[in-house]
Amino acid sequence: MVAGVGWPLDQSKLDRFRSLMATDDLDAVVVRASDNILYLTNYWSMKGYDVAVVPAEGEPVLIVLEPQLEYAAATSWTSDLRPFAGYHPADPRPPWFRSLDVCLEVLAERDLTGRIGVELSQATQASDRMVGEPTVFWQGWFDALGGACRELVDCSPLLAGARAIKTEQELERMRLAGELATSAMVAVRERIRPGMTCGEIGAIYEGHVHAVGTGYKGKVDLARAFTLVWSGPSIRTFTATSDAQVREHEPTLLEIWVCADGYWIDLTKNACPGQLTPAYDELTDGLLDVYGRAIEHLRPGASLAELDVLVREGIAGLGYPGQPSHPIAHGVGARAHEAPYAHQAGSGELSAGMVLAVEPGVYWEGGGGLRVEDNYLVTGNGCERIGTYPDDFRGL
Numbered sequence: 001m002v003a004g005v006g007w008p009l010d011q012s013k014l015d016r017f018r019s020l021m022a023t024d025d026l027d028a029v030v031v032r033a034s035d036n037i038l039y040l041t042n043y044w045s046m047k048g049y050d051v052a053v054v055p056a057e058g059e060p061v062l063i064v065l066e067p068q069l070e071y072a073a074a075t076s077w078t079s080d081l082r083p084f085a086g087y088h089p090a091d092p093r094p095p096w097f098r099s100l101d102v103c104l105e106v107l108a109e110r111d112l113t114g115r116i117g118v119e120l121s122q123a124t125q126a127s128d129r130m131v132g133e134p135t136v137f138w139q140g141w142f143d144a145l146g147g148a149c150r151e152l153v154d155c156s157p158l159l160a161g162a163r164a165i166k167t168e169q170e171l172e173r174m175r176l177a178g179e180l181a182t183s184a185m186v187a188v189r190e191r192i193r194p195g196m197t198c199g200e201i202g203a204i205y206e207g208h209v210h211a212v213g214t215g216y217k218g219k220v221d222l223a224r225a226f227t228l229v230w231s232g233p234s235i236r237t238f239t240a241t242s243d244a245q246v247r248e249h250e251p252t253l254l255e256i257w258v259c260a261d262g263y264w265i266d267l268t269k270n271a272c273p274g275q276l277t278p279a280y281d282e283l284t285d286g287l288l289d290v291y292g293r294a295i296e297h298l299r300p301g302a303s304l305a306e307l308d309v310l311v312r313e314g315i316a317g318l319g320y321p322g323q324p325s326h327p328i329a330h331g332v333g334a335r336a337h338e339a340p341y342a343h344q345a346g347s348g349e350l351s352a353g354m355v356l357a358v359e360p361g362v363y364w365e366g367g368g369g370l371r372v373e374d375n376y377l378v379t380g381n382g383c384e385r386i387g388t389y390p391d392d393f394r395g396l
Contacts, residue, residue, distance in 0.1 A: 004074025005221045005261065007042055010169045014040070014077075017162045021056055021117070028055040028110070029117040029155050030103060030145060032137060035126035035262065035334040036119065036159055037062075043076040044222075044262040048128040048135030049086075049095045051103045055112055063102045065095065075221075082106065100141060104148050117155025118145055126262070126335045129222060160339040164331055165353035171377065173263040174333065174355065174386055178375070180216060180223055181258040182389040184208040185269050189396060192271050194248040198229040198241050201252060201271075205229075209258055220260045228255040233367035237325055248274040251284075251370060251393070257336045264336040265386060266357040268373035270393045281394070283318075283362060283370050288392055290314035290360050291372050294329070298358070298376050298383035302350045304329070307342040311360045324361040324371070332357045332375055354378045355386060 017040065021029060030053050031037055034045040037052045041062050051063040059080050064072040066083040073081060084098040085091075091098065107113060120142070125134050146152050166174070187208045188201055206225040213223025230236065232247035246252050251270040258265050276284065294311050311328040315321075329342035332355055340348055340356070350356075356378070361371030375386040390396060 004071050005219055006075055007169060007173075009077045010042070010167050013162075013167045013170070016165070017054075018056060020158050020162055021054075024117065024153065024155070024158055025115055026056060026117045026153060026155065026158075027114040027149075028053055028107070028112040029158075030054075030107075031119055031155075031159070032135075032141070033119055033122055033125040034128040034134070038262040039159070039163055039334045041076050041078055043072050045128045046071075046130050047095075049084075049099050051099050053103060053106050053110075053112070055110055058110070061106045061110075063099050063106070065099075096135070096138075096141075100144055104144060107145075107148050113149045115151045115153055116145065116149045117153045117158065118142065119156050119159070120152070120154035121156045123156075124335065124337060126264070129262075132226075163333055164339050165351060166333060166355055166377070167353075170263065170333060171355070171386075173260060174265055174375070176216065176220055177223070177258045177260040177263055177265040178387045180209050180213040180220075180260060181225075181256060181265055181267055181387060183212055184225060184258070185254070185256075185271075185389045188254065189271050192246060192252060192273050194246050194273055196246045197243045198231055198234060198246070198252070199243055201231075201246065201254065202227040202229040202241050205254060205256065213258075213260060216260070223258070223260045225259070226257045229253070235363065235369045236367055237361065237363055237369075237371075246273065248272075249277050250280055250368070251276070253371060255371070255373075259336075262334055264332055264334070265375055266332045266336045266359075266373070267375065267387055267389070268359055268361075268371045269389055269391075270370065270372070271396070272393060276394060280370065284392070284394065286318040287315075287360060287362055287370055287372055290318070291358065291391065294358050294360060295376060295383060298350060298356065298378055299381065300350055300352050300378060304340055304342040304348045304350065305344050305346055307350075308344045311358075312344075315360060315362060318362065320362045323363060324359075325363070326359070326361065328360055329356050329358045331355060350378050352378050352380050
């Protein structure tokens, strides 16, 4: 049996995207990154060899690895599917050469030889369904497309701008990921005990999402979770989960990414199997206050740069200048980290429909500290929380 949860055509998304294409005078957009293919066709690539061709007019074309044809037919919004073989006895080249050949045939067939948008500056991309190993571009891909059309244009900024505004369907899919994230955190809270290792806690969380989320409510084919887990003095940003033990009176911090059929939610949640120490109690109060002021800032027209300033000045006021070392807010959707980003050196304003992960944190010298994080939809007059698990974990 080939799974395949079909979602109705997200016409509002495609209409807005094609409007942006018209503004850039593009005849077509050609994408290979698995998250961009998902965004434009609803097909989540298994291995990252696939290609989507979205013309300014007419039906998009999905060029899909042959073993995935049935799944693509069940999930994609386009009926124009062009398969290519993963292996062909008469053609020993790697499969991405065959998908390129089909792509060039489509461009010629549709007379899409003018101004074509491609992902020339794809700084990051999400992994495909199979493994955490994105299949990236190579020079021959760009050279071949450049030889087939009059002008290649970088469409990465267009894609980032389009993806920053979420549709109702995208929000529904992110909320499904959020429900799974909460369910897994409840499972951790019920099972966490002093002396367990951080690796054990991560396994509980990730295993719960994969087991419960795959087939969830008949709306999710595949759900995965990825975690970094630290406890007490092992809380150090940008370090891996270790065999450090859960502390009874100190937080165990879970940096969490949950993916449901290619749509992500990015959270940081905490659990403590005992009563927090006074130092951690004080830090939690201070950090939640800074976090609350950041959430109040989330409204249409608010400055992204000022959001960064607000959080960092608030943390400095707690006695921790220069923290945190990681970004304090970024977009989330078909990637766990996507535009927009809040940075003092940047610019830009919030708009209704954006979803931001807001994540202030404080890390003590020598180990220890705290972070809180959830995802917020910017609405017409403020914001709405996407996640449902409490940020104040005391007494849970």
